[in-house]
Amino acid sequence: MSGRDLRTFLSSHRSGTFHTSKTSSDSLGRKYTVGSAPKVQPVDYEQVLSNIQRHKDNVSTGLKRFKSISKKGKETKETSILRKHHEIWKKEHTRMIDLQSKVRSELNQWRADILAKDDPIFNELLMELTTFESELYEQSQQFRALTLTPVRSVRTELKSLFEERSEVDQLTPSPLELIMAELETVVEQQNKIQQLLQDEYEIVETDLEVFMDDWGICNHGNTLVVKETEKVVRGVPLKVKYLECPDEKLRSEVLNEFSRLDEQFTSLLDEWRSTNESIINLPYGGWSRCNAERFCYLVEQYPPSLTNRRRLYMDRAVREFPYKRREEIVAHESWHHSLQHYLATQRTLLTSWTTHRGELADKVTSLFEEVRQSCQVNSLIMREREEWRQKCQRQYHKVRTWREEKVKVQQAEAAKIAKQRALEEEQHHRDELRQQKKRECEKHEIRQYHSNLESRRHADLEQVRRLEDVVKIEKKKQATLNVGRIEYRHERLSEKIAEAKEAREVAEKEAIEKERRLELLRQQVQVETTSDPERVLQATASTQARLTALTEPDLRQPLYQLHSYTSDKITSDPRVRVETALREAGLHTSHYARKILSKIPPPQRPRPDQASTLFKDTK
Known part of the structure; x- marks a missing residue:
């Protein structure tokens, strides 16, 4: 339960169950009437528990939604990585196919060049290559017949067998044993072929190693x-x-x-x-x-x-x-x-x-x-010998200077290579330190996250326990208070009953006295005429004159002019009659009643601008 949910729970619980103010007492007192039994509003603890359960369900729903989103994100990431692998492998496959086509074209061109030379040695070499190629093709066909053909035949037989039988349980034991025996035979044969291929692979690898050692x-x-x-x-x-x-x-x-x-x-x-x-x-x-x-x-x-x-x-x-x-x-x-x-x-x-x-x-x-x-x-020209010697010395000096320059250049290149290697090692060391710090930070964040979760869980448990203790204490206080209230209300009720009884006795005495006085007055003003009860039911002279002046159509018109629906029009609507029947049955607030009333059409089609949107959410 989060902090917001807890505040909502406490406010609603206090407002519904723990009122002890004067307003609450007055509203409770208004429920008592003369001659009625005392009533005390109980605390609805089931509603409180249902609220707690509803909040727990909301929290669990949020966790499930978070897990589903996290799972979907991982699946999306995995799909993206696999798609990139597929694209890279597709490019590599295209490159290998192009390379294979190039090698084949070069081999065909080489054969064409050999045939064009018409050299006996090359012709013999080409013949040997053709023979070797045909042998390889025959071996590949034989290998295909020994490996792929049995597997395909077994697959075809199993497919036809399972198409004839709709369920595997209907197979009798004898066909199953035959199928398993045949499968074991095929597997054993495939294992032998794989072992043979492995031995040949090792022999070829050994020959290649010897060849590479011989050629350096x-x-x-x-x-x-x-x-x-x-x-x-x-x-x-x-x-x-x-x-x-x-x-x-x-x-x-x-x-x-x-x-x-x-x-x-x-x-x-x-x-x-x-x-x-x-x-x-x-x-x-x-x-x-x-x-x-x-x-x-x-x-x-x-x-x-x-x-x-x-x-x-x-x-x-x-x-x-x-x-x-x-x-x-x-x-x-x-x-x-x-x-x-x-x-x-x-x-x-x-x-x-x-x-x-x-x-x-x-x-x-x-x-x-x-x-x-x-x-x-x-x-x-012997005379220029000295000049020639000097020129040789100059050339010697040039060579020495050039050698020194080359040595300097080589030293600079060596220093540059050493510096580059040091920079690469330093960069590699920095990358390792950065990765190590990143992993440590991630581990620290994970530990901090788990510790926060654990502390939050303990705090929530402690808060629930304190709330339960508070509820128990308040229930005990309320029970004690209710006992005092009941005794007080009993006393007040007894006093009110006694006061009401005294008031009734006084009112009876006053009524008797009033009747006696009225009787004296009636005797004083009594009329001295004959009794004619039918005269009360007869019309007066003015009323009789007005009725005689009215015609038949005037009598049929209503007393007042109406500008609304009459009772006949209202009761002619089938929805009113159905709603009245549902109300009498006590079902007018149920989902069934709403569904039935939404399907009953009105007597007249409503105007488009007055279409009702009341039952749109229930459809």
Whole structure:
């Protein structure tokens, strides 16, 4: 019971049961009459209890409505999330179909190119591929016959059987046993096929792992990464190694730059690999290969530009991995993001390494070309040898300056990468702290809400108990007061009866005395004529003259001109007669009477502007 309901209950209860003022006493006194028994208005506690019950029912109805609204909101939210999943999966399905069509078109184009070359080796390879494709098609048809055909036949037989019999209980035991036996056979066959497919899947996976190890391909949770460090050719490139340079010192110094560049990027890669060694050495983030690949495919389906991307793919992951706790999924997500960051940084370093080597090779080629041209000129003009030496020194100085600039640039890039990594770690730490504070606030609000509910419930119980105690005390006081009132009213009634008796005796004596005096007066004024009682019933002379002057039509007109309904018109309405009958039966205030009266048409159709709206709510 809320505060408003409690105030309404107290005001109505006091106004209806606990009046002890003078007005209440006067109204109670007016109920007594001479010769009647004393009456005391009782307290209607049943009405009070019904009011309490009605308020409780209103509260329970509100709670049910709140629960239904909350349930509807959850269902709407769930439907919205599922609709978004469906849209994303539809896009992914379209992309996969397009990719499949592209691969098939490329394969057909490759076959057409092979046929156009008319090479015996390629023709033999194409023949083997065609044979292998036909074998795969036959195996797929055989697999379909062994798996789908029995299931479809059993389904068709069961459907026809249940269509013939309207109820399952009418089936005899023998057909049911045959059906169950056939179903068990199909299930056993399907289990064998599934086991065979699982064994073949494991064999293919093993062959793929051997193939990837042979070709230097690493698989980090469905992310295929070729060992680019082995693809980057270290040392002096071949196009630079055999270039001619007259100055051997300059040649050795310039070629050593490739070794320094390789050592620098190798140290950066080793440092980056040692920093993320815990991520690399944890295969598939502690999950199985199948689950890790499924999680990676799932995350890739949701583009980074999508709103609430993490919420959607985490909801999808929870649905697809019901046997994994949310903490495990979050941990695997963190490992996946760390691995992606590690691989992206590694690719950036390798690309930068390759770019720097190309720039250095181009620079060295141009430098050696300049030196060679200078040497040719100096061989022709010996007098300019000193100038040639100075030019070599200048070129050497340029190379050293360029090397220093490159070192500075590389240091700046390394510092930038380190700063970016620190910022990302700081941002991740802030996000974790924000999420932790948010969860703590939500937990605190939930605990506060439960404590408020508990305190409110205890307060309501205590208030009801106090009200019950107050009602009991007031009932005891009222009972004591009623006893005194009854005694007082008895005394007052006895006094009034005695006074009334004395008044009647005095009135009788006065009436006798008045009658005696009137009799004396009548004797004094008595008329001395004969008695003619019929003269009283006869008309007077003036009345007789007026009636003689009236005609027959004048006698039929009413005494006064009426401008309203007559009694005959009112009683001719069937609704009046039905209402009178219902009133005599005591049913004129019931719902049945209202329903009957609303269906009885009037004698004349009412005007549209005077249509009654009394019974609109009862229809």
